[in-house]
Amino acid sequence: IFFRLLVWRHMLCIRAGMPLSVCATLIILLWSSPASCSIAMPPPSGQSFPRKLRSAVHNLAMEFGHQIQPQMLPHQSKALADALQVSSRDLVTPSPPASRPNATRLDLSERSEHRVLVVDADRGSDSQLGTAEAPLRTLAHAVVRARALQGSAIVQLQGVFSLEQALHLGPSDSGLTIESVQGSQAEVTGALPLDNLRWNPYQVHGADTAVITPLPPDVAYDCIDPTLPAQNPDAQRG
Structure with missing residues:
Protein backbone atom coordinates (compact mmCIF):
# COMPACT_ATOMS: atom_id res chain seq x y z
CA ILE A 1 0.00 0.00 0.00
CA GLN A 85 -17.41 16.05 -5.01
CA VAL A 86 -17.63 17.79 -1.61
CA SER A 87 -19.39 21.14 -2.32
CA SER A 88 -19.18 21.68 -6.11
CA ARG A 89 -20.60 18.91 -8.25
CA ASP A 90 -18.33 19.76 -11.17
CA LEU A 91 -15.07 19.19 -9.29
CA VAL A 92 -14.79 15.53 -10.25
CA THR A 93 -14.82 13.92 -13.65
CA PRO A 94 -14.68 10.18 -12.78
CA SER A 95 -12.61 7.85 -14.94
CA PRO A 96 -14.45 4.49 -14.78
CA PRO A 97 -12.86 1.18 -15.81
CA ALA A 98 -12.89 0.29 -19.48
CA SER A 99 -15.27 -2.62 -18.83
CA ARG A 100 -17.87 -0.27 -17.30
CA PRO A 101 -18.22 2.80 -19.56
CA ASN A 102 -21.07 4.18 -17.43
CA ALA A 103 -19.77 3.06 -14.04
CA THR A 104 -20.63 6.33 -12.30
CA ARG A 105 -24.30 6.04 -13.26
CA LEU A 106 -26.84 3.40 -12.22
CA ASP A 107 -27.49 1.88 -15.62
CA LEU A 108 -30.95 0.30 -15.55
CA SER A 109 -30.21 -1.40 -18.86
CA GLU A 110 -27.98 -3.83 -16.94
CA ARG A 111 -31.12 -5.44 -15.51
CA SER A 112 -31.24 -7.97 -18.30
CA GLU A 113 -33.74 -10.78 -17.86
CA HIS A 114 -31.12 -13.45 -17.15
CA ARG A 115 -29.81 -11.46 -14.17
CA VAL A 116 -33.15 -10.79 -12.48
CA LEU A 117 -34.86 -13.49 -10.38
CA VAL A 118 -38.44 -12.89 -9.27
CA VAL A 119 -39.62 -14.59 -6.07
CA ASP A 120 -43.29 -14.74 -5.07
CA ALA A 121 -44.09 -16.25 -1.67
CA ASP A 122 -47.71 -17.01 -2.61
CA ARG A 123 -47.77 -18.21 -6.21
CA GLY A 124 -44.13 -19.14 -6.85
CA SER A 125 -42.40 -22.50 -7.14
CA ASP A 126 -38.69 -23.26 -6.77
CA SER A 127 -38.91 -25.55 -9.79
CA GLN A 128 -39.75 -22.60 -12.07
CA LEU A 129 -37.44 -20.26 -13.98
CA GLY A 130 -37.67 -17.25 -11.68
CA THR A 131 -39.30 -14.88 -14.17
CA ALA A 132 -42.28 -12.60 -13.56
CA GLU A 133 -44.53 -15.18 -15.23
CA ALA A 134 -42.92 -18.17 -13.46
CA PRO A 135 -41.48 -16.88 -10.16
CA LEU A 136 -39.56 -18.82 -7.54
CA ARG A 137 -41.05 -19.37 -4.08
CA THR A 138 -38.29 -19.17 -1.44
CA LEU A 139 -35.58 -16.59 -0.86
CA ALA A 140 -32.99 -19.24 0.02
CA HIS A 141 -33.42 -20.99 -3.33
CA ALA A 142 -33.24 -17.66 -5.16
CA VAL A 143 -29.87 -16.90 -3.53
CA VAL A 144 -28.53 -20.29 -4.65
CA ARG A 145 -29.73 -19.60 -8.19
CA ALA A 146 -28.18 -16.12 -8.11
CA ARG A 147 -24.77 -17.57 -7.20
CA ALA A 148 -24.86 -19.70 -10.33
CA LEU A 149 -25.04 -16.55 -12.46
CA GLN A 150 -21.43 -15.73 -11.44
CA GLY A 151 -21.98 -11.99 -11.47
CA SER A 152 -24.24 -9.26 -10.18
CA ALA A 153 -27.83 -10.44 -9.82
CA ILE A 154 -31.08 -8.87 -8.64
CA VAL A 155 -33.59 -10.83 -6.58
CA GLN A 156 -37.02 -9.20 -6.52
CA LEU A 157 -39.40 -10.27 -3.75
CA GLN A 158 -43.17 -10.17 -3.46
CA GLY A 159 -45.08 -11.32 -0.38
CA VAL A 160 -44.06 -12.37 3.13
CA PHE A 161 -41.07 -14.70 3.45
CA SER A 162 -40.64 -16.67 6.69
CA LEU A 163 -37.10 -17.99 7.06
CA GLU A 164 -36.85 -21.34 8.84
CA GLN A 165 -33.10 -20.80 9.30
CA ALA A 166 -30.61 -17.95 8.96
CA LEU A 167 -29.71 -16.90 5.44
CA HIS A 168 -25.90 -16.79 5.21
CA LEU A 169 -24.32 -14.52 2.59
CA GLY A 170 -20.61 -14.58 1.80
CA PRO A 171 -18.02 -13.51 -0.79
CA SER A 172 -19.73 -15.61 -3.45
CA ASP A 173 -22.79 -13.35 -3.09
CA SER A 174 -20.87 -10.17 -3.95
CA GLY A 175 -22.95 -8.02 -6.28
CA LEU A 176 -26.27 -9.49 -5.12
CA THR A 177 -29.19 -7.08 -4.70
CA ILE A 178 -32.36 -8.13 -2.85
CA GLU A 179 -35.31 -5.78 -3.25
CA SER A 180 -39.09 -5.67 -3.47
CA VAL A 181 -40.90 -5.97 -6.76
CA GLN A 182 -41.69 -2.47 -7.99
CA GLY A 183 -44.97 -1.28 -6.50
CA SER A 184 -44.98 -3.79 -3.64
CA GLN A 185 -43.48 -4.03 -0.17
CA ALA A 186 -42.03 -7.46 0.54
CA GLU A 187 -41.34 -8.66 4.08
CA VAL A 188 -38.65 -11.06 5.29
CA THR A 189 -39.16 -12.41 8.81
CA GLY A 190 -37.78 -15.09 11.08
CA ALA A 191 -41.11 -15.52 12.86
CA LEU A 192 -42.91 -18.86 12.74
CA PRO A 193 -46.04 -18.68 10.57
CA LEU A 194 -49.19 -19.88 12.36
CA ASP A 195 -51.88 -21.08 9.98
CA ASN A 196 -55.47 -22.22 10.54
CA LEU A 197 -55.80 -20.66 13.99
CA ARG A 198 -59.19 -20.88 15.73
CA TRP A 199 -59.93 -17.72 17.70
CA ASN A 200 -62.52 -17.88 20.51
CA PRO A 201 -63.82 -15.18 22.85
CA TYR A 202 -61.99 -14.91 26.15
CA GLN A 203 -63.56 -13.30 29.20
CA VAL A 204 -61.46 -10.49 30.66
CA HIS A 205 -62.72 -8.32 33.52
CA GLY A 206 -63.77 -4.94 32.14
CA ALA A 207 -63.34 -5.88 28.48
CA ASP A 208 -65.24 -7.95 25.95
CA THR A 209 -62.85 -7.94 22.99
CA ALA A 210 -60.24 -10.49 24.12
CA VAL A 211 -59.80 -13.69 22.10
CA ILE A 212 -57.74 -16.84 22.60
CA THR A 213 -56.49 -19.65 20.36
CA PRO A 214 -54.65 -22.94 20.91
CA LEU A 215 -51.15 -23.11 19.42
CA PRO A 216 -49.15 -26.03 18.00
CA PRO A 217 -47.39 -28.24 20.58
CA ASP A 218 -43.90 -27.13 19.48
CA VAL A 219 -44.65 -23.50 20.40
CA ALA A 220 -43.43 -22.47 23.85
CA TYR A 221 -46.70 -20.80 24.93
CA ASP A 222 -50.14 -22.25 24.39
CA CYS A 223 -52.33 -19.45 25.74
CA ILE A 224 -52.66 -15.68 25.95
CA ASP A 225 -52.04 -14.13 29.36
CA PRO A 226 -54.84 -11.57 29.84
CA THR A 227 -52.83 -9.74 32.52
CA LEU A 228 -50.12 -8.68 30.06
CA PRO A 229 -50.53 -5.59 27.87
CA ALA A 230 -51.12 -6.31 24.21
CA GLN A 231 -48.20 -5.75 21.86
CA ASN A 232 -50.54 -4.32 19.23
CA PRO A 233 -53.62 -3.09 21.12
CA ASP A 234 -55.20 -1.67 17.97
CA ALA A 235 -54.76 -4.78 15.86
CA GLN A 236 -57.87 -6.22 14.25
CA ARG A 237 -59.24 -9.48 15.57
CA GLY A 238 -57.84 -12.52 13.81
Whole structure:
Protein backbone atom coordinates (compact mmCIF):
# COMPACT_ATOMS: atom_id res chain seq x y z
CA ILE A 1 0.00 0.00 0.00
CA PHE A 2 2.84 2.39 0.89
CA PHE A 3 4.51 1.74 -2.47
CA ARG A 4 1.21 2.48 -4.25
CA LEU A 5 0.88 5.75 -2.39
CA LEU A 6 4.37 6.77 -3.52
CA VAL A 7 3.53 6.00 -7.14
CA TRP A 8 0.23 7.88 -6.98
CA ARG A 9 1.94 10.80 -5.25
CA HIS A 10 4.39 11.19 -8.13
CA MET A 11 1.54 10.92 -10.66
CA LEU A 12 -0.38 13.65 -8.87
CA CYS A 13 2.68 15.91 -8.78
CA ILE A 14 3.17 15.47 -12.50
CA ARG A 15 -0.49 16.29 -13.23
CA ALA A 16 -0.91 19.19 -10.82
CA GLY A 17 2.64 20.55 -10.93
CA MET A 18 3.13 20.87 -7.17
CA PRO A 19 5.87 19.92 -4.66
CA LEU A 20 6.08 16.34 -3.38
CA SER A 21 5.58 17.46 0.23
CA VAL A 22 2.24 19.13 -0.52
CA CYS A 23 1.09 16.14 -2.55
CA ALA A 24 1.99 13.72 0.25
CA THR A 25 0.00 15.78 2.76
CA LEU A 26 -3.07 15.80 0.51
CA ILE A 27 -2.92 12.02 -0.02
CA ILE A 28 -2.61 11.41 3.73
CA LEU A 29 -5.66 13.60 4.35
CA LEU A 30 -7.69 11.78 1.70
CA TRP A 31 -6.55 8.38 3.02
CA SER A 32 -7.46 9.21 6.62
CA SER A 33 -10.93 10.57 5.80
CA PRO A 34 -12.34 8.62 2.85
CA ALA A 35 -15.97 9.28 3.76
CA SER A 36 -15.91 13.05 3.45
CA CYS A 37 -12.77 13.48 1.33
CA SER A 38 -12.56 17.07 2.52
CA ILE A 39 -9.22 18.86 2.60
CA ALA A 40 -8.64 20.28 6.06
CA MET A 41 -5.06 21.50 5.50
CA PRO A 42 -4.90 25.32 5.77
CA PRO A 43 -4.19 26.81 2.34
CA PRO A 44 -0.97 28.76 1.83
CA SER A 45 -1.06 32.54 2.29
CA GLY A 46 -4.66 32.42 3.50
CA GLN A 47 -6.00 31.63 0.02
CA SER A 48 -8.23 28.74 -1.00
CA PHE A 49 -6.89 25.82 -3.00
CA PRO A 50 -7.06 26.35 -6.76
CA ARG A 51 -9.99 24.59 -8.34
CA LYS A 52 -7.67 22.81 -10.79
CA LEU A 53 -5.61 21.41 -7.93
CA ARG A 54 -8.65 20.22 -5.97
CA SER A 55 -10.11 18.62 -9.09
CA ALA A 56 -6.83 16.81 -9.78
CA VAL A 57 -6.71 15.42 -6.23
CA HIS A 58 -10.31 14.17 -6.35
CA ASN A 59 -9.89 12.64 -9.80
CA LEU A 60 -6.78 10.84 -8.61
CA ALA A 61 -8.68 9.47 -5.60
CA MET A 62 -11.45 8.30 -7.95
CA GLU A 63 -8.97 6.47 -10.17
CA PHE A 64 -7.26 4.93 -7.15
CA GLY A 65 -10.62 3.63 -5.92
CA HIS A 66 -11.23 1.86 -9.25
CA GLN A 67 -7.65 0.60 -9.23
CA ILE A 68 -8.01 -1.23 -5.89
CA GLN A 69 -11.65 -2.25 -6.52
CA PRO A 70 -11.81 -3.20 -10.23
CA GLN A 71 -15.14 -5.03 -9.71
CA MET A 72 -16.86 -1.92 -8.31
CA LEU A 73 -20.57 -1.89 -9.15
CA PRO A 74 -22.18 1.14 -10.84
CA HIS A 75 -23.99 2.35 -7.71
CA GLN A 76 -20.80 1.96 -5.65
CA SER A 77 -18.81 3.98 -8.18
CA LYS A 78 -21.48 6.67 -8.17
CA ALA A 79 -21.41 6.82 -4.36
CA LEU A 80 -17.62 7.26 -4.45
CA ALA A 81 -17.91 10.04 -7.03
CA ASP A 82 -20.58 11.81 -4.97
CA ALA A 83 -18.43 11.60 -1.83
CA LEU A 84 -15.45 13.12 -3.63
CA GLN A 85 -17.41 16.05 -5.01
CA VAL A 86 -17.63 17.79 -1.61
CA SER A 87 -19.39 21.14 -2.32
CA SER A 88 -19.18 21.68 -6.11
CA ARG A 89 -20.60 18.91 -8.25
CA ASP A 90 -18.33 19.76 -11.17
CA LEU A 91 -15.07 19.19 -9.29
CA VAL A 92 -14.79 15.53 -10.25
CA THR A 93 -14.82 13.92 -13.65
CA PRO A 94 -14.68 10.18 -12.78
CA SER A 95 -12.61 7.85 -14.94
CA PRO A 96 -14.45 4.49 -14.78
CA PRO A 97 -12.86 1.18 -15.81
CA ALA A 98 -12.89 0.29 -19.48
CA SER A 99 -15.27 -2.62 -18.83
CA ARG A 100 -17.87 -0.27 -17.30
CA PRO A 101 -18.22 2.80 -19.56
CA ASN A 102 -21.07 4.18 -17.43
CA ALA A 103 -19.77 3.06 -14.04
CA THR A 104 -20.63 6.33 -12.30
CA ARG A 105 -24.30 6.04 -13.26
CA LEU A 106 -26.84 3.40 -12.22
CA ASP A 107 -27.49 1.88 -15.62
CA LEU A 108 -30.95 0.30 -15.55
CA SER A 109 -30.21 -1.40 -18.86
CA GLU A 110 -27.98 -3.83 -16.94
CA ARG A 111 -31.12 -5.44 -15.51
CA SER A 112 -31.24 -7.97 -18.30
CA GLU A 113 -33.74 -10.78 -17.86
CA HIS A 114 -31.12 -13.45 -17.15
CA ARG A 115 -29.81 -11.46 -14.17
CA VAL A 116 -33.15 -10.79 -12.48
CA LEU A 117 -34.86 -13.49 -10.38
CA VAL A 118 -38.44 -12.89 -9.27
CA VAL A 119 -39.62 -14.59 -6.07
CA ASP A 120 -43.29 -14.74 -5.07
CA ALA A 121 -44.09 -16.25 -1.67
CA ASP A 122 -47.71 -17.01 -2.61
CA ARG A 123 -47.77 -18.21 -6.21
CA GLY A 124 -44.13 -19.14 -6.85
CA SER A 125 -42.40 -22.50 -7.14
CA ASP A 126 -38.69 -23.26 -6.77
CA SER A 127 -38.91 -25.55 -9.79
CA GLN A 128 -39.75 -22.60 -12.07
CA LEU A 129 -37.44 -20.26 -13.98
CA GLY A 130 -37.67 -17.25 -11.68
CA THR A 131 -39.30 -14.88 -14.17
CA ALA A 132 -42.28 -12.60 -13.56
CA GLU A 133 -44.53 -15.18 -15.23
CA ALA A 134 -42.92 -18.17 -13.46
CA PRO A 135 -41.48 -16.88 -10.16
CA LEU A 136 -39.56 -18.82 -7.54
CA ARG A 137 -41.05 -19.37 -4.08
CA THR A 138 -38.29 -19.17 -1.44
CA LEU A 139 -35.58 -16.59 -0.86
CA ALA A 140 -32.99 -19.24 0.02
CA HIS A 141 -33.42 -20.99 -3.33
CA ALA A 142 -33.24 -17.66 -5.16
CA VAL A 143 -29.87 -16.90 -3.53
CA VAL A 144 -28.53 -20.29 -4.65
CA ARG A 145 -29.73 -19.60 -8.19
CA ALA A 146 -28.18 -16.12 -8.11
CA ARG A 147 -24.77 -17.57 -7.20
CA ALA A 148 -24.86 -19.70 -10.33
CA LEU A 149 -25.04 -16.55 -12.46
CA GLN A 150 -21.43 -15.73 -11.44
CA GLY A 151 -21.98 -11.99 -11.47
CA SER A 152 -24.24 -9.26 -10.18
CA ALA A 153 -27.83 -10.44 -9.82
CA ILE A 154 -31.08 -8.87 -8.64
CA VAL A 155 -33.59 -10.83 -6.58
CA GLN A 156 -37.02 -9.20 -6.52
CA LEU A 157 -39.40 -10.27 -3.75
CA GLN A 158 -43.17 -10.17 -3.46
CA GLY A 159 -45.08 -11.32 -0.38
CA VAL A 160 -44.06 -12.37 3.13
CA PHE A 161 -41.07 -14.70 3.45
CA SER A 162 -40.64 -16.67 6.69
CA LEU A 163 -37.10 -17.99 7.06
CA GLU A 164 -36.85 -21.34 8.84
CA GLN A 165 -33.10 -20.80 9.30
CA ALA A 166 -30.61 -17.95 8.96
CA LEU A 167 -29.71 -16.90 5.44
CA HIS A 168 -25.90 -16.79 5.21
CA LEU A 169 -24.32 -14.52 2.59
CA GLY A 170 -20.61 -14.58 1.80
CA PRO A 171 -18.02 -13.51 -0.79
CA SER A 172 -19.73 -15.61 -3.45
CA ASP A 173 -22.79 -13.35 -3.09
CA SER A 174 -20.87 -10.17 -3.95
CA GLY A 175 -22.95 -8.02 -6.28
CA LEU A 176 -26.27 -9.49 -5.12
CA THR A 177 -29.19 -7.08 -4.70
CA ILE A 178 -32.36 -8.13 -2.85
CA GLU A 179 -35.31 -5.78 -3.25
CA SER A 180 -39.09 -5.67 -3.47
CA VAL A 181 -40.90 -5.97 -6.76
CA GLN A 182 -41.69 -2.47 -7.99
CA GLY A 183 -44.97 -1.28 -6.50
CA SER A 184 -44.98 -3.79 -3.64
CA GLN A 185 -43.48 -4.03 -0.17
CA ALA A 186 -42.03 -7.46 0.54
CA GLU A 187 -41.34 -8.66 4.08
CA VAL A 188 -38.65 -11.06 5.29
CA THR A 189 -39.16 -12.41 8.81
CA GLY A 190 -37.78 -15.09 11.08
CA ALA A 191 -41.11 -15.52 12.86
CA LEU A 192 -42.91 -18.86 12.74
CA PRO A 193 -46.04 -18.68 10.57
CA LEU A 194 -49.19 -19.88 12.36
CA ASP A 195 -51.88 -21.08 9.98
CA ASN A 196 -55.47 -22.22 10.54
CA LEU A 197 -55.80 -20.66 13.99
CA ARG A 198 -59.19 -20.88 15.73
CA TRP A 199 -59.93 -17.72 17.70
CA ASN A 200 -62.52 -17.88 20.51
CA PRO A 201 -63.82 -15.18 22.85
CA TYR A 202 -61.99 -14.91 26.15
CA GLN A 203 -63.56 -13.30 29.20
CA VAL A 204 -61.46 -10.49 30.66
CA HIS A 205 -62.72 -8.32 33.52
CA GLY A 206 -63.77 -4.94 32.14
CA ALA A 207 -63.34 -5.88 28.48
CA ASP A 208 -65.24 -7.95 25.95
CA THR A 209 -62.85 -7.94 22.99
CA ALA A 210 -60.24 -10.49 24.12
CA VAL A 211 -59.80 -13.69 22.10
CA ILE A 212 -57.74 -16.84 22.60
CA THR A 213 -56.49 -19.65 20.36
CA PRO A 214 -54.65 -22.94 20.91
CA LEU A 215 -51.15 -23.11 19.42
CA PRO A 216 -49.15 -26.03 18.00
CA PRO A 217 -47.39 -28.24 20.58
CA ASP A 218 -43.90 -27.13 19.48
CA VAL A 219 -44.65 -23.50 20.40
CA ALA A 220 -43.43 -22.47 23.85
CA TYR A 221 -46.70 -20.80 24.93
CA ASP A 222 -50.14 -22.25 24.39
CA CYS A 223 -52.33 -19.45 25.74
CA ILE A 224 -52.66 -15.68 25.95
CA ASP A 225 -52.04 -14.13 29.36
CA PRO A 226 -54.84 -11.57 29.84
CA THR A 227 -52.83 -9.74 32.52
CA LEU A 228 -50.12 -8.68 30.06
CA PRO A 229 -50.53 -5.59 27.87
CA ALA A 230 -51.12 -6.31 24.21
CA GLN A 231 -48.20 -5.75 21.86
CA ASN A 232 -50.54 -4.32 19.23
CA PRO A 233 -53.62 -3.09 21.12
CA ASP A 234 -55.20 -1.67 17.97
CA ALA A 235 -54.76 -4.78 15.86
CA GLN A 236 -57.87 -6.22 14.25
CA ARG A 237 -59.24 -9.48 15.57
CA GLY A 238 -57.84 -12.52 13.81
